[in-house]
Amino acid sequence: MIRNRIGKALGALGFAAALIYTSAAGLTGSLSLGNQAFAQASEIPSGGVRGVEGTAETWRSVRKGIEGYVSIPDKKAGVLVQSEGDNLRAFRNGPMSVWGGWGMLAVIVLAGLYFLVRGRIKVEAGMSGRTIERFTAVDRFAHWLTATSFIILALTGLNVLYGRYVLMPLIGQGAFAEITYWGKVSHNYIAFAFIVGIVMIFVLWIRHNLPTMADLKWLAMGGGMFTKGAHPPAYKFNAGQKIVFWVTVIGGALLTVSGICLLFPFEFAPWAPTFKVLNMFGASLPTQLTALQETQLSLLWHGIVALVMIALILGHIYIGTVGMEGALDAVTTGQVDENWAREHHPLWVAELKGGGR
Numbered sequence: 001m002i003r004n005r006i007g008k009a010l011g012a013l014g015f016a017a018a019l020i021y022t023s024a025a026g027l028t029g030s031l032s033l034g035n036q037a038f039a040q041a042s043e044i045p046s047g048g049v050r051g052v053e054g055t056a057e058t059w060r061s062v063r064k065g066i067e068g069y070v071s072i073p074d075k076k077a078g079v080l081v082q083s084e085g086d087n088l089r090a091f092r093n094g095p096m097s098v099w100g101g102w103g104m105l106a107v108i109v110l111a112g113l114y115f116l117v118r119g120r121i122k123v124e125a126g127m128s129g130r131t132i133e134r135f136t137a138v139d140r141f142a143h144w145l146t147a148t149s150f151i152i153l154a155l156t157g158l159n160v161l162y163g164r165y166v167l168m169p170l171i172g173q174g175a176f177a178e179i180t181y182w183g184k185v186s187h188n189y190i191a192f193a194f195i196v197g198i199v200m201i202f203v204l205w206i207r208h209n210l211p212t213m214a215d216l217k218w219l220a221m222g223g224g225m226f227t228k229g230a231h232p233p234a235y236k237f238n239a240g241q242k243i244v245f246w247v248t249v250i251g252g253a254l255l256t257v258s259g260i261c262l263l264f265p266f267e268f269a270p271w272a273p274t275f276k277v278l279n280m281f282g283a284s285l286p287t288q289l290t291a292l293q294e295t296q297l298s299l300l301w302h303g304i305v306a307l308v309m310i311a312l313i314l315g316h317i318y319i320g321t322v323g324m325e326g327a328l329d330a331v332t333t334g335q336v337d338e339n340w341a342r343e344h345h346p347l348w349v350a351e352l353k354g355g356g357r
Helices: 002-028 035-042 049-063 084-118 137-166 173-208 213-220 239-263 271-279 291-323 338-344 346-354
Strands: 131-133 335-337
Touching: 084 137, 084 291, 131 338, 137 173, 137 291, 173 239, 213 239, 239 291, 271 291, 335 338, 338 346
Parallel strands: none
Antiparallel strands: 131 335
């Protein structure tokens, strides 16, 4: 019986050895289990100096965005580490956020200082009690559609950029996450109202915002903003308002294009052809961009344009509300006092009187 048990044990060991040998031969492709297997094993870093250098070089290549082969439909997965993401985050959380924040703060501080020094710009001749229609109901609808949608877009966008530093410490992570989520949803949909508003004000007011020689004189006199009794000539829109109009229209168009690229990522590629055009004028920009790089550039451009527009509109809001007497009436009732119109837009009043309106 003991012999039988020993025989069975030896048989089992032999079978196991044969199985191990067969598996090893199949994996190495060599019946001798010799040089190839050991050569492959010697290439594996063992923790020595050579192994550390090999590992570092491998990960350095991965870090630089080396692309491998994948069999799945999403070919972007072939890049394990997309290093441009670090560059985007560093710029977005660094210079863009810092300079954008300082820019908006500068406008607020300057407006406050101007109010303390100059005070509210009042109608020097006093209110006459007679009014002139400045904006129709359609004009006012276009203005407030654009204004309200822009304010919501600005607040929700600023929350994404600065909210975790300013808002989250005050209300907590849970409430901040909820507000940010619904803010992002509203941002995506209200953007279309903003687009409609931009188109409307462009169609309605383009003819009044073409440059004229009177604009140069208005700019030379600082718009009468710094000297009491100075009333530079202006038509329905003065040079300052024309600047706001064109920045709003052009900036709105840029936000629209980049915003659509973000709403539908990897579907549009506007940057490569744009860089090709810029290169014709001496720039040296890359023209071979991946879909992910196109989306990242759209994200950065969207934020930069938005911050510039927010800073400008803050100044526009100040002038249209507390900064100038009678200005807000134009976009609320549509009627402005005749003396206000004569002081700030005398050429426009002359046109109206000459036309018998």
